[in-house]
Amino acid sequence: MRTTECESIILGVMDYREADRLVTFFCHEHGKLRGVARGAKRSRQRFGGALEPFARLCLQVVLKEGLTQMQGADIITIYPGIRTDLARIGCAGYACELADRLLPEGVANPRLFRLLAAFLEFLDHSPCAESERRFFEINFLNVLGYRPALDYCAGCGAELAGMERYGFSAAAGGLLCPHCGTGANPVSAATVDLLQRCLKTGRFGAMDFPPEVLAEAGTILDASIAILLSRPLNSLAFLSELKGQMPDSSVQNG
Ligand SMILES: [Zn+2]
Structure with a gap:
């Protein structure tokens, strides 16, 4: 052997x-x-x-x-910096649980390996800001081929550009044009633009999410991830618990 x-x-x-x-x-x-x-x-x-x-x-x-x-x-x-802070432990644990649940077994994915390693590297030296978790998530979905449709309508395939607001549906697989998006979650052009920019830079700590954008991006990403999972992530419950217990903690700061 x-x-x-x-x-x-x-x-x-x-x-x-x-x-x-x-x-x-x-x-x-x-x-x-x-x-x-x-x-x-x-x-x-x-x-x-x-x-x-x-x-x-x-x-x-x-x-x-x-x-x-x-x-x-x-x-x-062992990323000792992460292990000094519950919020960072929660974030790192979340990233690893997500990879554990969504990666197929025995299939090499060096790009995803680099993304996960870069996130852990970042958390080792910086607090766990929610914007960084969102940055990780959109890139994670992208590398695995699960990126929600952001530049065309997930319903009819029409190109989406120049509108102020869009609809979003995780079940449909992304943004929807006004014709297809009746009843879907509204999403602003600023959020769509920021998510697209997240895909163009591979660097953590480089994106600035205004609060409204962070909230909308969170809705899109949470729904896009939840639809891929057969049961909720344990680490997500832990993160929400931390957020509830420590209103001023770094978990919340975008
Ligand atoms: Zn459409």
Whole structure:
């Protein structure tokens, strides 16, 4: 059995059997994989406490059908800055849970790997602003091929330009022209423009979301993501709880 080195981000960790851990990780080269870390629950020796959510590791694994066998791990970074702040832990956990739930298994996606790594890098040094989470989400949907239609009508395909307001429907798959959009959520041109600009820059911390735009973008993104999931994300409940408990926390600052 050949051992392979995998640069990976840990997406989730669960106790498994008596002494083992079941780990979902996103490998730069092989995509999302699930593996067993034998003895990792009982002894920290082999994995040195490295198997933590959103840690970036160099894993030694034996790739095979079904569950990958995990042999060892070297830490690249555990993103220590994120771990000092509940709101940032919540945000990083959310990004990883989203990847865990929506990535197909065993399909490489280096672009998405770079996006997730860039978000974690950003959170390691900066507070978790909601605008950055929205920036991550629109780019995440785009890379996975789930981007809502923003420049044409999701109903009839007509090109959308020069209007002040649009309708939005997650079920239809994006913006709707006035003809198709009766009863849909209204969205301003400013929000559409900002979301489109988010897709053109790959850099976190570069976009400024005014409050109305942030709220509208949030409605679009929440609905576009919810429609892809069979059940709600645990991390989203945690984020909302934090938001409720800490009205002045950095979670809310756009
Ligand atoms: Zn239409």
